[in-house]
Amino acid sequence: MTFMAMITCLPHMLLLANPDEWLVRLKQTIVHWLPGPWQFVISSLITIAVLIAVFGALFAVATLIERKGLGRIQNRPGPNRVGPYGVLQPMADAVKMLIKEDVVPRAADRVVHFLAPLVLVAPVMLAFSVIPYGQGLVPINLDAGVLFFFAVGAASELAVFMAGWSGHNKYSLLGAMRAIAQMISYEIPLVLSTVTVVMMVGSLSLVQIVAAQGGYWWGVIPRWNIFAPWGLAGFVVFMIAAIAESNRSPFDLPEGESEIIAGFLTEYSGFKYAVFFMGEYFGMFAISGLAITLFLGGWHAPLPYLGWVPSFLWFFGKLFIFLFVFIWLRGTLPRLRMDQLMNYAWKCLLPLALINIGVAVIWRFTAGWPGPLRWLVCALLIVLAFVWLEKTWMKSRELKPRTYHYAS
Amino acid sequence: MLGEGIIKGMVETARNFFGSYHDPARFVTIQYPEQRVPLKENNRNFPFLVFDGADTEKGLRCVACKICEKECPPQCIYIVPERDAHGKLQKHPKIFDIDISTCMSCQICVEVCPFDAIKMDQEFELSTGDRFSNLLLHKQDLAKPNDYYHKIHPTEATLVDAQLAKERQLAAQRKAGAGAAPASPPKHAPEKLVPVG
Known part of the structure; x- marks a missing residue:
């Protein structure tokens, strides 16, 4: 497949395919352009980067939710000074930790x-x-x-x-x-x-x-x-x-x-x-x-008609x-x-x-x-x-x- | 049943969690710098000097008798009395400093003052970047009008004013009774003020 053909069929793939599949296909498309021996390495690296990014972000969100949630359980607002409603608190915590x-x-x-x-x-x-x-x-x-x-x-x-x-x-x-x-x-x-x-x-x-x-x-x-x-x-x-x-x-x-x-x-x-x-x-x-x-049930939807999510x-x-x-x-x-x-x-x-x-x-x-x-x-x-x-x-x-x- | 207490506890915390979003009785936090609880009348912090009239310097009730300086347990008060050209004491402080880094707000200075010149303040936001000079309050920082005293401790200030008026009247009567000189009614209170007895 030539480069131009890839570009033209990319939106087609993204829009029409199953949303789960396009993530996989996107990676396959990126990896496909690479020379053979590199494909496995780059594919693994992309996966690792995505995992670290997703769970790193989830970690930040989790610390915030934990502090806000515990606060509400104890009838107090929790951190609310850094950014609107305290949403930037994880950044402040990270900066504090790094400069200690x-x-x-x-x-x-x-x-x-x-x-x-x-x-x-x-x-x-x-x-x-x-x-x-x-x-x-x-x-x-x-x-x-x-x-x-x-x-x-x-x-x-x-x-x-x-x-x-x-x-x-x-x-x-x-x-x-x-x-x-x-x-x-x-x-x-x-x-x-x-x-x-x-x-x-x-x-x-x-x-x-x-x-x-x-x-x-x-x-x-x-x-x-x-x-x-x-x-x-x-x-x-x-x-x-x-x-x-x-x-x-x-x-x-x-x-x-x-x-x-x-x-x-x-x-x-x-x-x-x-x-x-x-x-x-x-x-x-x-x-x-x-x-x-x-x-x-892992990634399965709880009700049959919610399968499109x-x-x-x-x-x-x-x-x-x-x-x-x-x-x-x-x-x-x-x-x-x-x-x-x-x-x-x-x-x-x-x-x-x-x-x-x-x-x-x-x-x-x-x-x-x-x-x-x-x-x-x-x-x-x-x-x-x-x-x-x-x-x-x-x-x-x-x-x-x-x-x-x-x-x- | 085993685990019953855990379920009860979790129901209670869930009630707290959701209640804090709609029930003001459960969500009691006062967001301090923006919201404030009005201070109680009896709240007290560091002392201040009361002055009558408009002139900060002349109106001071303090006569530099140094009783508070001697009584102060942490010795945070420093007074130097005013002297005239001949070195005669002037019943007026030249320097009146309170070191609020050592003051413990015990109110002993207020209780020993025979002239009702020193009273407790309600100011508490005194944090500063310079702990050496900004925590040493001088006479001009400490002097506050009688109106301010009325504002922060209304009941106590009214009693003090009544007491001072009575003493002033007694003093005037005594002066008139002595007959040394025709008594003139006091123009300015603190100048005529003398301790009773």
Whole structure:
């Protein structure tokens, strides 16, 4: 195709094609002009640039929404001085962070101290690469996308411990140890609740998981996993574990200001602190993206006649709802205690996730049953399990006369 | 039920969130530089010097007795009395400085002043870029008219004015009773003002 032909057919492609496809085609068109060996490199670079730009902008918007939303929850206006309604506040924050002094403690392990923020952000950026953002809009279509996501996600624990260790500060180390304990504990229910989806779809590819959730029951209810009993229970377990994984309130013990200053962030300032902050928000977006992909139908429209809206808008709309819920939870719940946190992961979420896998198995082998009956039986099993858990959970919290043990 | 409290709490915060958009009772923030809460009458900040009449210098009630200077706990008042050519004290301050960087607004100077010359102000926006000279208030910065005193503390100022009028009357009577000289009614209050007793 000659250059002129490309130019003349470009508007045709942009206007007439499916809106999701023109983004992909635009990239293909740009890459097409390049010599063969460069095509892959430039194509990847464009994808990376778009990802960084989109999620960077989303990070700025998220910080603003968080501050405004928390303000409204606490009956105050939130930042409203920089620009109209305070919309330029993220820029002001960024400038403030960039011009701050970058303090490195004298006793710190300088190399590790410098690397920790980068080690936190890099895996999260990798995790972004397997999430399908829209129809055909997936940076890398890996066959084992779920596995890849959790594999790179586990690297953030390393970054947190690097940050806590390198500062040579007791509060940093305490915060990092809390973070490690918390993230490792909550990774188990997180993965186990994902296992149900993988079992039902029969694939580890996130693209196929989304594809399996296409279509509608009786033409109205989307075939999202959340509308099945195992999906709903799995989604709740997944979200609780996801909040803990992203170190957000009420599971923000690693950064509990009132207890350990700022946890593993104590010795960080200026740009490194900003990068850490960004990494945590990116982690939140990534895990929300995974939750959307696994349980909420990814980029699928909630109603059949809304299919004309570009699919990536659905994805990002759902992401914003997740963001609001995260902020809402942060504005509501107080921080847990360390023993409550551990008890909750091991005594409540883990059994629930395991029972959910059993329910998913029942669901899988009762495909011949009438729909509502199958739904009720599975839901009942989960509810019974929950009630049983609640009983044991509440019993352990009964007030008893306290016994004191003195050192002899 | 497990998780019931969380749901209740989330309902409450959601009510706060949406309520703050339409319910003024929930949205109580005063946007300070643009909006202000009217100050209470008893609000007090740093002291100021009251003067009667129109002349800032002549109308000052202060007679440079230095009682406030001695009583001031953080010692932020500095007074030098006026002297005439012969070195005689003139019952008038030559220098009257208050260092508001050390003043703690305790009001002790006001309570010890026998002449009702020093009173508490309500000015609080005194931030400055120069903490060395702009926080040291001189006589001309401190002198404020009696009308201003009436404006900021109306009840207290009325009582003080009544008390001063009574004292002035008593003083005039005493003068007339002594019969040393034909008493002339006081033209200007502070010049005739003497402590009672």
